[in-house]
Amino acid sequence: MKKLRQITTVKRHVLIVDDEVVNREILGNILSVNYDVEYADNAKEALAALSRQDKRFSLILLDLLMPVMDGFEFLKKRETTETLKRIPVIVMTSEKESEVRSLKLGAADFIAKPFDMPEVVLARCERIIELFEDQDIIRQTERDHVSGLYTKDYFFEYIRQIELWSRDIPRDAIVFDIEQFHLVNEFCGRDFGDRLLAEIGSALKNELAPMNAIACRADADTFYIFATHQESYDNIRNIVQGILTEFFEVNHIRVRFGLWENVDRNVEIEAWFDRAKAACDKNRGDLTQAFTRYNNEMHSRYMFEETLIRDLQSAMDNKNLIVYYQPKYNIEGDTPRLTSAEALIRWIHPTLGFISPGDFIPLFEGNGLIQKVDNFVWNEVAKQIRKWKDEFGVTVPVSVNVSRIDIMDPELETKLMRLLEENGLSPEEYMLEVTESAYCENMERLIEVIENLRKKGFRIEMDDFGSGYSSLNMITTLPIDILKIDMSFVRNMEKDERNLKLVELVAGIAKFLKIPAVAEGVETQSQLDTLKGMGCQIIQGYFFSKPVPPKDFVPFIEKELERRRGA
Amino acid sequence: MITIEKLNAFGANTAEGLARCFGNEALYLKLVATIPGEGNFDKLKDSIAAKDLKAAFEAAHALKGVLGNLSLTPLYTPIVEITELLRSNTDMDYKSLLDTILEKKDELGRLCAD
Numbered sequence: 001m002k003k004l005r006q007i008t009t010v011k012r013h014v015l016i017v018d019d020e021v022v023n024r025e026i027l028g029n030i031l032s033v034n035y036d037v038e039y040a041d042n043a044k045e046a047l048a049a050l051s052r053q054d055k056r057f058s059l060i061l062l063d064l065l066m067p068v069m070d071g072f073e074f075l076k077k078r079e080t081t082e083t084l085k086r087i088p089v090i091v092m093t094s095e096k097e098s099e100v101r102s103l104k105l106g107a108a109d110f111i112a113k114p115f116d117m118p119e120v121v122l123a124r125c126e127r128i129i130e131l132f133e134d135q136d137i138i139r140q141t142e143r144d145h146v147s148g149l150y151t152k153d154y155f156f157e158y159i160r161q162i163e164l165w166s167r168d169i170p171r172d173a174i175v176f177d178i179e180q181f182h183l184v185n186e187f188c189g190r191d192f193g194d195r196l197l198a199e200i201g202s203a204l205k206n207e208l209a210p211m212n213a214i215a216c217r218a219d220a221d222t223f224y225i226f227a228t229h230q231e232s233y234d235n236i237r238n239i240v241q242g243i244l245t246e247f248f249e250v251n252h253i254r255v256r257f258g259l260w261e262n263v264d265r266n267v268e269i270e271a272w273f274d275r276a277k278a279a280c281d282k283n284r285g286d287l288t289q290a291f292t293r294y295n296n297e298m299h300s301r302y303m304f305e306e307t308l309i310r311d312l313q314s315a316m317d318n319k320n321l322i323v324y325y326q327p328k329y330n331i332e333g334d335t336p337r338l339t340s341a342e343a344l345i346r347w348i349h350p351t352l353g354f355i356s357p358g359d360f361i362p363l364f365e366g367n368g369l370i371q372k373v374d375n376f377v378w379n380e381v382a383k384q385i386r387k388w389k390d391e392f393g394v395t396v397p398v399s400v401n402v403s404r405i406d407i408m409d410p411e412l413e414t415k416l417m418r419l420l421e422e423n424g425l426s427p428e429e430y431m432l433e434v435t436e437s438a439y440c441e442n443m444e445r446l447i448e449v450i451e452n453l454r455k456k457g458f459r460i461e462m463d464d465f466g467s468g469y470s471s472l473n474m475i476t477t478l479p480i481d482i483l484k485i486d487m488s489f490v491r492n493m494e495k496d497e498r499n500l501k502l503v504e505l506v507a508g509i510a511k512f513l514k515i516p517a518v519a520e521g522v523e524t525q526s527q528l529d530t531l532k533g534m535g536c537q538i539i540q541g542y543f544f545s546k547p548v549p550p551k552d553f554v555p556f557i558e559k560e561l562e563r564r565r566g567a
Numbered sequence: 568m569i570t571i572e573k574l575n576a577f578g579a580n581t582a583e584g585l586a587r588c589f590g591n592e593a594l595y596l597k598l599v600a601t602i603p604g605e606g607n608f609d610k611l612k613d614s615i616a617a618k619d620l621k622a623a624f625e626a627a628h629a630l631k632g633v634l635g636n637l638s639l640t641p642l643y644t645p646i647v648e649i650t651e652l653l654r655s656n657t658d659m660d661y662k663s664l665l666d667t668i669l670e671k672k673d674e675l676g677r678l679c680a681d
Contacts, residue, residue: 022598022633114635
């Protein structure tokens with residue numbers, strides 16, 4: 001901050017208010033060394049000078065006993081005027097009683113009469129100006145402009161301050177958000193959403209003041225509250241829910257709360273709210289309860305996930321993260337023929353053992369780390385395709401997953417092309433899978449990215465088709481090369497007529513688009529026969545093989561080569 | 568014309584007064600020269616005569632600040648005394664104290680006029 005003041009070379013303006021010429025001139029002589037000084041004979045004149053817009057004063061030096069309007073009256077007026085409150089006042093007095101009274105009325109400091117040595121007076125003025133300028137910067141940055149609550153950084157900082165003095169008082173971390181808030185912005189406009197957040201912020205401030213609690217807007221519609229422990233937070237819920245009902249004139253827009261009661265002081269402050277947030281997220285879609293408490297089960301899950309996040313990099317470095325390959329067979333002819341493979345990630349953790357992709361993929365999709373995993377897989381796969389090509393003289397095209405976050409990566413195309421170049425491969429030897437749900441979000445961007453990749457020669461598979469909500473109209477315009485039928489439909493098609501019809505429908509769409517349909521999760525001969533009957537060309541599933549490590553994939557290649565030689 | 572030597576002879580703590588003026592002798596002497604004409608001396612005298620102790624206190628208090636800042640000790644000392652008495656509304660005869668103050672003021676006036 002000091003540096004900032006050194007950069008601003010313009011002299012600050014200081015106003016001396018005193019009816020005695022001698023005092024004014026002595027003080028003016030001292031202060032003019034560092035400041036641009038103005039004078040007023042009494043408080044009334046001072047108010048007139050301060051109301052001028054052309055000058056911003058950094059300090060007021062105020063005598064107390066003056067004719068027309070005295071210093072105390074000025075201080076009282078200042079207390080109720082926002083613009084004046086931002087200018088610090090140093091009172092000049094020789095009376096102890098007046099010192100106390102003026103400090104209570106908001107004076108920042110006092111200078112005794114007769115004045116101290118000039119150096120002391122200057123130092124005091126400088127210190128008070130610095131203090132107020134710092135305070136002003138804090139005042140302007142500590143608040144979120146939308147809600148009027150603290151910003152997240154200041155919120156955590158204030159908690160740290162509170163905790164310095166009262167670590168033995170039980171306190172709670174509370175997180176709440178509004179379900180489906182993104183739809184509010186989408187349907188009602190951002191202004192409406194902002195007004196709603198402002199209303200919540202203002203109501204919270206009023207409610208929290210007597211509760212000995214502070215709050216911030218942490219992100220979009222997510223609010224954090226730090227409060228002295230109380231049994232129930234229904235008061236807050238009722239207020240927020242009331243605002244939602246009032247804004248939407250309906251009562252199904254729901255606010256959900258996560259709560260970690262009596263936070264553990266051995267854990268970092270940020271983690272208190274991560275845990276309360278985990279509880280809040282757990283509350284998703286559960287209409288039976290507004291509050292979810294962070295509990296042991298959640299704690300175990302949280303710790304497990306934290307371990308995975310922490311260990312991801314070492315898992316990649318130490319090859320605990322392994323790419324498995326599941327073969328895909330073309331079943332159009334009499335004999336199924338190996339056509340390609342899908343890369344699937346597996347994690348063998350040194351202490352936790354085998355970790356299901358169902359545990360870590362959604363976790364990493366949620367926090368963005370999936371991009372790291374995807375990049376790792378792309379690399380491994382490119383090397384593997386190269387290795388098999390060198391060993392057997394053929395390419396086994398492998399499809400890899402491209403997550404939603406990768407689509408947003410402006411470097412995506414460059415990364416993939418570099419990878420292929422490094423391994424001496426062409427885009428035709430590498431296939432990219434994008435899940436159907438990704439197509440539903442930010443479609444324009446996705447189509448643009450995919451079209452560019454296809455122009456380069458990549459083949460694009462739409463994964464899990466049928467599980468999302470693609471409209472038929474949308475499908476006909478999408479740039480895709482292969483349609484993959486969602487595994488759950490295939491598994492249930494023999495048990496449930498509706499699933500069978502859906503598979504038929506998807507196979508029909510693929511035919512209409514003149515692209516191959518791939519069925520995943522095929523386990524039995526009868527499933528295979530049914531799918532073949534529907535015109536499904538490519539099959540993947542336990543019927544042929546579970547996903548296997550590269551060395552166990554070799555026999556599939558060898559067998560395929562034998563068949564080719566035989567043919 | 569008033570000088571530092573005359574003020575020293577008068578008993579003022581000119582070193583302190585000058586230091587408060589950042590060593591600006593011209594300013595210090597200019598301000599000292601305004602003291603004999605300072606209206607609060609008359610206000611003090613008239614208010615005491617009229618037994619208006621509140622007004623007398625205000626005048627004394629104002630003088631105390633000014634004289635203290637200029638370190639005019641011979642005037643400052645009795646002014647501090649009378650200010651405290653007036654602050655506590657002491658019912659007494661202020662004449663002798665007031666005379667001392669006015670004598671010293673006149674003495675300073677003469678020094679300035681010489």
